[in-house]
Amino acid sequence: MENTTPGSGILTPLPKSKKNAVTAGCILLMLSITMFGVGFFVIQGPILAEMNASEAYSLLTLLASLGLSVMTPIGGRLGDLFGRRKLVLISGLLCILCSIGMSFIRLILPFFILRFLLGAAQGAAMSIPYILLREINEPKEVPRAMGFLASAIAIGGFGGSILLGAMADAGYLSAAILLPSLPLLPGILLIAAGAPNKKGRAKGPIIPVYLFKNRSYVLLLVIGFISCFYQTAMNAYAPVAVQQILRASAAASGSLQLPRTIVTMFFPALFGSWIGKDRKNLWFAMAMATGLITLAYIPLCFTTPQMPIYVYILALGVTGIAESFRSVSVTPAAQATLKPQDLGVGTSLITFINSLSGLSAATVYGAIYRMYPGSLQTAINRIHLFTAVISAVGLLTVIYSARSSS
Numbered sequence: 001m002e003n004t005t006p007g008s009g010i011l012t013p014l015p016k017s018k019k020n021a022v023t024a025g026c027i028l029l030m031l032s033i034t035m036f037g038v039g040f041f042v043i044q045g046p047i048l049a050e051m052n053a054s055e056a057y058s059l060l061t062l063l064a065s066l067g068l069s070v071m072t073p074i075g076g077r078l079g080d081l082f083g084r085r086k087l088v089l090i091s092g093l094l095c096i097l098c099s100i101g102m103s104f105i106r107l108i109l110p111f112f113i114l115r116f117l118l119g120a121a122q123g124a125a126m127s128i129p130y131i132l133l134r135e136i137n138e139p140k141e142v143p144r145a146m147g148f149l150a151s152a153i154a155i156g157g158f159g160g161s162i163l164l165g166a167m168a169d170a171g172y173l174s175a176a177i178l179l180p181s182l183p184l185l186p187g188i189l190l191i192a193a194g195a196p197n198k199k200g201r202a203k204g205p206i207i208p209v210y211l212f213k214n215r216s217y218v219l220l221l222v223i224g225f226i227s228c229f230y231q232t233a234m235n236a237y238a239p240v241a242v243q244q245i246l247r248a249s250a251a252a253s254g255s256l257q258l259p260r261t262i263v264t265m266f267f268p269a270l271f272g273s274w275i276g277k278d279r280k281n282l283w284f285a286m287a288m289a290t291g292l293i294t295l296a297y298i299p300l301c302f303t304t305p306q307m308p309i310y311v312y313i314l315a316l317g318v319t320g321i322a323e324s325f326r327s328v329s330v331t332p333a334a335q336a337t338l339k340p341q342d343l344g345v346g347t348s349l350i351t352f353i354n355s356l357s358g359l360s361a362a363t364v365y366g367a368i369y370r371m372y373p374g375s376l377q378t379a380i381n382r383i384h385l386f387t388a389v390i391s392a393v394g395l396l397t398v399i400y401s402a403r404s405s406s
Helices: 016-050 054-082 084-104 108-126 128-135 139-169 173-178 181-194 209-213 215-244 250-254 258-276 280-297 309-327 330-335 340-371 376-405
Strands: none
Touching: 016 054, 016 084, 016 108, 016 128, 016 139, 016 173, 016 181, 054 084, 054 108, 054 128, 054 340, 084 108, 084 128, 084 173, 084 181, 128 139, 128 330, 128 340, 139 173, 139 258, 139 309, 139 330, 209 215, 209 340, 215 250, 215 280, 215 309, 215 330, 215 340, 215 376, 258 280, 258 309, 280 309, 280 330, 280 376, 309 330, 330 340, 340 376
């Protein structure tokens, strides 16, 4: 009989060879999804320039984000209905077909349609690696497995951006569009070979209302939302501050995230192994994820033209440690509160809430930025202050949740 206790045991036992195949497939799948997402922004400008449509940059970005956002919460339910393996095959092949089409087509309408479909396929597959790694591992092994996914995201985002940008600069734009498909094809084949086509709860709404009656799960959704909020301030406004307030070069601004990237390549798996030794470490990891963000952004609240650039480099490096803790703690903790039949839709909702955090942050930070049209320095400092405050709220939420669970 299937165990229906939240967070219990291996949900889908596999032989070691198949387990390793599925794990490798999940890592390759996440590597490809990240390259399609983050890396594509690097070559999006040159692609539109070839089509004489540079003014449509924001529209193309919106379409890609819309496809991703719409399908992310639906992906878990589709996996429940049709099976995880089948969903990986369909969405993966759709990604490959879209990238092939985009590498040859330079007409605005069909290209934009393919970009939307590519984003939708990414969204459908986004939560599958997290679901599969929970199903084939003991709960104590899940944080370490999630650490491998976090490392793949770091490598795909940073390394993919460099590779795609270099290929575009060298005149191989079509090849750059196809590059993210290279790890995707073996990834979906490994998952197809190793994972059973397991289905979840087939009936009910896309997002069951009763999930929100699970107090522990809802608190972890809130923690996940808050712990991802800072990323927009880091990605969008830290480079602006360094270039326009500190008067550093664009090249120096581009080096800001190098220490963070190195940290997030190696630390998540180490932290995941440590968390797996004692489940109480999950709460400590979440406290570190939110607390370190608060500490990192406090000095940035006092940005002036005299501030050395190494303060920003160090602060973003600290956020890399925080991200390494977050990536191996929030999702496993939330999954542990779910029944096996709710794992698919519950994990998809976690992924969606994390994405929604970025969208909400962009809206809030944009409003703060527009409040100070005559003083960029004041606007940037207020954005950093808001980031520090909301991260501190996240830390308090973690402390409250930890005490409640104990």
